[in-house]
Amino acid sequence: MRKGEKIIFGVMAVSVVVMIGVKITKNEEAGEDPGIPFYSTAQPDLTASAAKIMHLVNCKKCHSIWGTKDFTQSVPAPSLDGMGMFRTEEWLYKYFSAENPQEILPSRLKEEYRMPSLSNLTEKERRDLAKYIFSLKVEDWYLDETKKARYEKLTGKKYIANETDS
Ligand code: HEC
Numbered sequence: 001m002r003k004g005e006k007i008i009f010g011v012m013a014v015s016v017v018v019m020i021g022v023k024i025t026k027n028e029e030a031g032e033d034p035g036i037p038f039y040s041t042a043q044p045d046l047t048a049s050a051a052k053i054m055h056l057v058n059c060k061k062c063h064s065i066w067g068t069k070d071f072t073q074s075v076p077a078p079s080l081d082g083m084g085m086f087r088t089e090e091w092l093y094k095y096f097s098a099e100n101p102q103e104i105l106p107s108r109l110k111e112e113y114r115m116p117s118l119s120n121l122t123e124k125e126r127r128d129l130a131k132y133i134f135s136l137k138v139e140d141w142y143l144d145e146t147k148k149a150r151y152e153k154l155t156g157k158k159y160i161a162n163e164t165d166s
Helices: 003-030 044-057 089-097 123-134 140-155
Strands: 038-040 136-138
């Protein structure tokens, strides 16, 4: 091969490698898995404390959290995932401390399915629980979906964007 040919082949080889590289990167961007939209901002010690209380009260009997729920139960309570976007920590503390939570948030359900009073927990437990539930957030791209699901659970009605605001 002459020197000129070597240079031409060299340039062609480099171009092909670059083009393949660009194509692969583009495909990865297009087919990117958006992942799980829910996350918590809680520190590990708060998470551990809340997990204990939630296990004890068995929130999962009625609510799903991290996408899971007791599959033998069918209470249509709103999911706790992303709850920190809809309630303040103070509201949650008051709700968990109420003798009758339905005075704060009315229920459409039969007595046995309603949110139970957690006023028998200690003050620290109620504070930790409120702090933890408030730490449960959702990424922007899934916020509308979360809002919609919550509205439908709370009201038993279909959510129609812009007409209904929960
Ligand atoms: C017996 C079923 C049941 C259990 C157990 C239960 N909940 Fe609920 N919860 C509900 C229902 C149903 C609602 C909706 C209001 C209602 O109908 O009383 C609710 C409402 C809530 C809300 C307000 C929801 C919103 O969209 O604003 C929060 C927060 C909550 N529960 C957290 C918890 C936590 C944390 C636990 C466990 C420590 C728990 N719940 C245990 C049934 C339950």
